[in-house]
Amino acid sequence: MTGHTIYRSSSYAPVNIAVIKYWGKRDPTLNLPTNSSLSVTLSQSDLRTHTTATCSASYTSDSLLLNGKDQDISTARTQACLRELRTLRRKLESESPHPLPELSSLPLKIVSENNFPTAAGLASSAAGFAALVRAIADLYGLPASPTELSRIARQGSGSACRSLFGGYVAWNKGEKDDGSDSVAYEVAPASHWPDMRALILVASAEKKDVSSTSGMQTTVKTSSLFPARAEQVVPKRMKEMEKAIQGKDFETFGNITMAESNSFHATCLDTSPPIFYMNDTSRAAIRIVESLNQAAGKVVAAYTFDAGPNAVIYYLAENEAEVAGTFKCILGKKEGWEGQRGKAVTAKKELNGGAKVAAETLMGGISRVILTAVGDGPMRSEEHLV
Amino acid sequence: MTGHTIYRSSSYAPVNIAVIKYWGKRDPTLNLPTNSSLSVTLSQSDLRTHTTATCSASYTSDSLLLNGKDQDISTARTQACLRELRTLRRKLESESPHPLPELSSLPLKIVSENNFPTAAGLASSAAGFAALVRAIADLYGLPASPTELSRIARQGSGSACRSLFGGYVAWNKGEKDDGSDSVAYEVAPASHWPDMRALILVASAEKKDVSSTSGMQTTVKTSSLFPARAEQVVPKRMKEMEKAIQGKDFETFGNITMAESNSFHATCLDTSPPIFYMNDTSRAAIRIVESLNQAAGKVVAAYTFDAGPNAVIYYLAENEAEVAGTFKCILGKKEGWEGQRGKAVTAKKELNGGAKVAAETLMGGISRVILTAVGDGPMRSEEHLV
Numbered sequence: 054m055t056g057h058t059i060y061r062s063s064s065y066a067p068v069n070i071a072v073i074k075y076w077g078k079r080d081p082t083l084n085l086p087t088n089s090s091l092s093v094t095l096s097q098s099d100l101r102t103h104t105t106a107t108c109s110a111s112y113t114s115d116s117l118l119l120n121g122k123d124q125d126i127s128t129a130r131t132q133a134c135l136r137e138l139r140t141l142r143r144k145l146e147s148e149s150p151h152p153l154p155e156l157s158s159l160p161l162k163i164v165s166e167n168n169f170p171t172a173a174g175l176a177s178s179a180a181g182f183a184a185l186v187r188a189i190a191d192l193y194g195l196p197a198s199p200t201e202l203s204r205i206a207r208q209g210s211g212s213a214c215r216s217l218f219g220g221y222v223a224w225n226k227g228e229k230d231d232g233s234d235s236v237a238y239e240v241a242p243a244s245h246w247p248d249m250r251a252l253i254l255v256a257s258a259e260k261k262d263v264s265s266t267s268g269m270q271t272t273v274k275t276s277s278l279f280p281a282r283a284e285q286v287v288p289k290r291m292k293e294m295e296k297a298i299q300g301k302d303f304e305t306f307g308n309i310t311m312a313e314s315n316s317f318h319a320t321c322l323d324t325s326p327p328i329f330y331m332n333d334t335s336r337a338a339i340r341i342v343e344s345l346n347q348a349a350g351k352v353v354a355a356y357t358f359d360a361g362p363n364a365v366i367y368y369l370a371e372n373e374a375e376v377a378g379t380f381k382c383i384l385g386k387k388e389g390w391e392g393q394r395g396k397a398v399t400a401k402k403e404l405n406g407g408a409k410v411a412a413e414t415l416m417g418g419i420s421r422v423i424l425t426a427v428g429d430g431p432m433r434s435e436e437h438l439v
Numbered sequence: 440m441t442g443h444t445i446y447r448s449s450s451y452a453p454v455n456i457a458v459i460k461y462w463g464k465r466d467p468t469l470n471l472p473t474n475s476s477l478s479v480t481l482s483q484s485d486l487r488t489h490t491t492a493t494c495s496a497s498y499t500s501d502s503l504l505l506n507g508k509d510q511d512i513s514t515a516r517t518q519a520c521l522r523e524l525r526t527l528r529r530k531l532e533s534e535s536p537h538p539l540p541e542l543s544s545l546p547l548k549i550v551s552e553n554n555f556p557t558a559a560g561l562a563s564s565a566a567g568f569a570a571l572v573r574a575i576a577d578l579y580g581l582p583a584s585p586t587e588l589s590r591i592a593r594q595g596s597g598s599a600c601r602s603l604f605g606g607y608v609a610w611n612k613g614e615k616d617d618g619s620d621s622v623a624y625e626v627a628p629a630s631h632w633p634d635m636r637a638l639i640l641v642a643s644a645e646k647k648d649v650s651s652t653s654g655m656q657t658t659v660k661t662s663s664l665f666p667a668r669a670e671q672v673v674p675k676r677m678k679e680m681e682k683a684i685q686g687k688d689f690e691t692f693g694n695i696t697m698a699e700s701n702s703f704h705a706t707c708l709d710t711s712p713p714i715f716y717m718n719d720t721s722r723a724a725i726r727i728v729e730s731l732n733q734a735a736g737k738v739v740a741a742y743t744f745d746a747g748p749n750a751v752i753y754y755l756a757e758n759e760a761e762v763a764g765t766f767k768c769i770l771g772k773k774e775g776w777e778g779q780r781g782k783a784v785t786a787k788k789e790l791n792g793g794a795k796v797a798a799e800t801l802m803g804g805i806s807r808v809i810l811t812a813v814g815d816g817p818m819r820s821e822e823h824l825v
Contacts, residue, residue: 277698278705281667308711312663315713319664323705325698326729333719343712 057111060156061439062192066184066431068100068175069093069215069222070251070365072310072357073290074317076265077273077283082129083232084211087273088287091223091240091294092215093367095251096428099392102177104165104184105438106192112160119165119181126163133208134186135161142193156193163188164438169423175253175363182209183216187431199430203237219243219429221298223291242429246301248370249427252377254384256334256362257420265360268321268328275325282320287313303369307355310367311342314357330360334418338364340411345379362418370426374399377424383412389422398424443497446542447825448578452570452817454486454561455479455601455608456637456751458696458743459676460703462651463659463669468515469618470597473659474673477609477626477680478601479753481637482814485780488563490551490570491824492578498546505551505567512549519594520572521547528579542579549574550824555809561639561749568595569602573817585816589623605629605815607684609677629813632687634756638763639809640770640801642720642748651746654707654714661711668706673699689755693741696753697728700743716746720804724750726797731765748804756812760785763810769798775808784810 069092077087115135117124126132142157163185167177186206190197197205199217207214207224214236215222220243227235263271272279290309297305321328335358342356353372357365368376381390381400389395404412455478463473501521503510512518528543549571553563572592576583583591585603593600593610600622601608606629613621649657658665676695683691707714721744728742739758743751754762767776767786775781790798 277672278664278667278702278709281664286663311713312709312711315711316664316709319705319709322708323664323698323702325694325701327697327701327725329722332722336715336718339713 057109058154059107059109059111059439060154060159060192061105061107061437062188063103063105063434063437064184064188064191064431065097065101065103065434066180066187066216067094067097067219067428068177068180069212070095070357070359071212071215072306072367073287073294073313074359075211075224076269076317076320077279078211078269079226080230080232081270083235084130084207085232085235086211086224086226087283089224089226089291090212090215090287091221091291092212093249093251093427094216094219094222094243094430096426097432098428099394099423099425100169100175100180102165102167102180102184103434103436103438104163104181104188106185106188107162107164107439108156108159108192109162110159112162115161115163117163117165120167130209134182134205135189137205137208138186138189138193138195141190141195141197145193145195161189162439166438170421175255178210179212179216182206182213183431185209186213187217191433200236200238204233204235207232207235207237217430220245220427223295240295241298243427246298247427250368250370250373250377251425251427252366252368252380253423253425254338254364254366254380254415254419255389255421255423256332256364256418262330263328268324268360271328272320272324276320276323278323279320282316286316304352307352307367310355310357318358330362331358332362332418333414335362335364337411337414337418338366341379341383341408341415342366344408344411345376349375374401379404380422383415384419384422387419387421389424392424394424394426395422443495444540445493445495445497445825446540446545446578447491447493447823448574449489449491449820449823450570450574450577450817451483451487451489451820452566452573452602453480453483453605453814454563454566455598456481456743456745457598457601458692458753459673459680459699460745461597461610462655462703462706463665464597464655465612466616466618467656469621470516470593471618471621472597472610472612473669475610475612475677476598476601476673477607477677478598479635479637479813480602480605480608480629480816482812483818484814485778485809485811486555486561486566488551488553488566488570489820489822489824490549490567490574492571492574493548493550493825494542494545494578495548496545498548501547501549503549503551506553516595520568520591521575523591523594524572524575524579524581527576527581527583531579531581547575548825552824556807561641564596565598565602568592568599569817571595572599573603577819586622586624590619590621593618593621593623603816606631606813609681626681627684629815632684633813635813636754636756636759636763637811637813638752638754638766639811640724640750640752640766640805641775641807641809642718642750642804643806648716649714654710654746657714658706658710662706662709664709665706668702672702690738693732693738693753696741696743704744716748717744718748718804719800721748721750723797723800723804724752727765727769727794727801728752730794730797731762735761760787765790766808769801770805770808773805773807775810778810780810780812781808
């Protein structure tokens with residue numbers, strides 16, 4: 054083998070957890086959603102994908118390795134991302150006044166690693182596609198903005214577009230048929246409201262009932278309540294939520310977050326056949342949050358559930374003792390408290406009566422916790438996996 | 440004590456289980472619903488309330504005894520029923536060409552018994568108020584039609600109005616503010632489609648999360664998906680369901696029944712705070728029904744859930760071996776199969792793979808079964824409890 058140059062670039066990208074949910078596509082090929090959505094980007098010290106993109110004439114074909122396992126790179130979604138990125142590189146190559154290496158025609162070898170257990174059932178595809186797009190864009194030296202890259206990442210996995218930004222991020226559903234205006238934008242950076250914390254309760258591993266891709270299509274086709282959600286409920290909440298974030302109004306942020314999660318799962322239940330992502334453990338988490346808010350006389354904690362039974366509980370740093378402390382009291386023996394953030398939490402000693410039954414259910418159904426916070430967007434890394 | 444005459448009359452009234460759900464009041468005092476509903480009246484050999492209404496000058500005050508326990512008769516709802524019935528009797532007394540005993544001014548003693556365990560969490564208030572209204576109407580010799588009595592029973596408990604008829608019964612929501620047109624009517628008698636069976640899976644006793652009275656008001660106030668259900672979804676389904684019953688079309692009957700149950704529970708979930716009536720056991724019952732229908736290649740069974748975790752599964756007699764037989768295979772050791780109907784069911788020997796996990800969950804969460812069928816309306820009885 055002759056010494057072909059290996060070009061490479063690495064990037065970290067974050068996980069995001071929506072507070073206004075993406076559920077339903079108006080165009081399944083382009084991943085264009087029926088409604089806008091909004092998420093909080095989580096800290097990459099706790100949850101991130103690390104991806105190294107390399108290309109070389111010595112490679113025989115494109116390949117993707119995730120956590121040491123070969124992935125199928127021929128899927129329409131991954132191909133859409135690679136095609137878009139190569140097109141941008143080709144444009145760069147052809148328009149450059151000085152000759153550039155023709156990276157657009159070289160096979161890609163992409164290597165990815167998550168710093169969190171894949172089995173946790175966390176939406177890793179968002180961080181995965183964001184890191185892939187960001188790493189290849191850097192490899193290709195593309196001048197593309199995060200907005201432009203979000204348009205590309207969206208075609209890999211809808212919610213991935215929101216992982217191109219840090220902080221509080223919206224995904225505008227867009228109006229155009231070609232999806233060119235269906236992109237993410239920053240509502241506020243993490244630094245605007247840095248006190249946002251997220252406690253993730255990972256439910257004991259169970260295979261997902263219905264994949265979100267097929268589930269959301271069935272909902273669009275069969276739920277008679279879904280149109281009201283997409284056309285009326287979400288547009289109103291998007292405006293209210295952006296305002297709540299601008300004004301650091303946790304009460305409104307929390308109320309909308311909880312109502313949104315319930316609205317999304319309600320349309321899942323209204324699907325034929327019905328889709329259930331929450332289970333009795335999820336409901337126990339809701340009961341604990343309700344009792345926390347009742348005891349505080351205001352909203353100090355807000356739950357949200359994606360397409361699975363895991364609970365994500367948002368709260369502000371000032372209420373850590375009350376919120377995370379209560380969950381540490383219940384779940385202190387589970388994995389996940391041993392990190393720096395977890396150690397800093399003092400387990401509360403008492404739980405009120407109503408929450409006790411829920412606490413037992415929770416203890417039986419949760420396998421680990423992840424304590425994290427709002428964080429920044431993708432970052433270039435000099436640490437390479439290849 | 441002098442020998443005052445004791446006047447008495449007794450009636451049986453049936454339970455009904457809605458296939459298009461009543462949830463939400465446009466007038467809480469008059470029990471006027473936000474949408475029409477439709478139910479199947481169940482056989483009184485399996486589920487009924489037996490009520491004897493008596494009145495006498497020897498009584499000192501109105502009283503109500505249910506299953507041997509004194510009930511509070513002063514509630515606005517019971518009072519509304521008694522007031523309406525006494526008004527009709529008073530009219531009769533004043534308009535009669537020959538003198539009638541002034542029963543309208545005598546204290547009432549009402550004694551009621553259910554032939555099913557109260558702990559089963561079955562909606563006994565429907566049968567209860569229907570039997571109470573019917574027994575007093577007979578005692579007073581009122582010429583009132585079941586429709587007229589349904590208007591009165593509705594004020595006691597909304598769904599009670601549907602228990603004044605047998606077979607397939609609709610409750611028209613009505614348009615008038617005084618509720619005079621919010622009455623039940625017979626869609627078809629039991630004899631029109633006598634093969635309808637209902638298998639009730641009674642979930643292990645657990646106190647109801649939220650009473651339906653307060654739950655439905657919270658849904659009306661807070662669910663953003665509820666208006667679409669009340670204004671668009673239900674009116675369309677009412678028409679389709681009436682047509683399905685007229686045409687004895689079980690496929691449509693079953694599909695609407697399941698979609699309706701899910702739609703109702705979806706609006707409960709969309710309530711703030713969310714209301715959960717179904718639990719993991721309920722979901723297991725849904726999974727079994729889905730696998731039965733899948734195996735049959737058509738709808739042979741249809742589930743519905745009221746404001747609690749109990750499943751009611753409708754099916755036709757011709758599919759008894761398949762439907763009830765499968766549940767007897769899973770739940771054969773539970774109470775409830777020892778009656779005539781239950782004995783006649785042969786437990787199926789095999790369950791397919793997917794349903795096995797659900798079967799285990801079901802086994803753990805169901806305490807007893809009740810096997811019944813569509814049945815007739817209230818009946819006068821010469822058996823008196825006083």
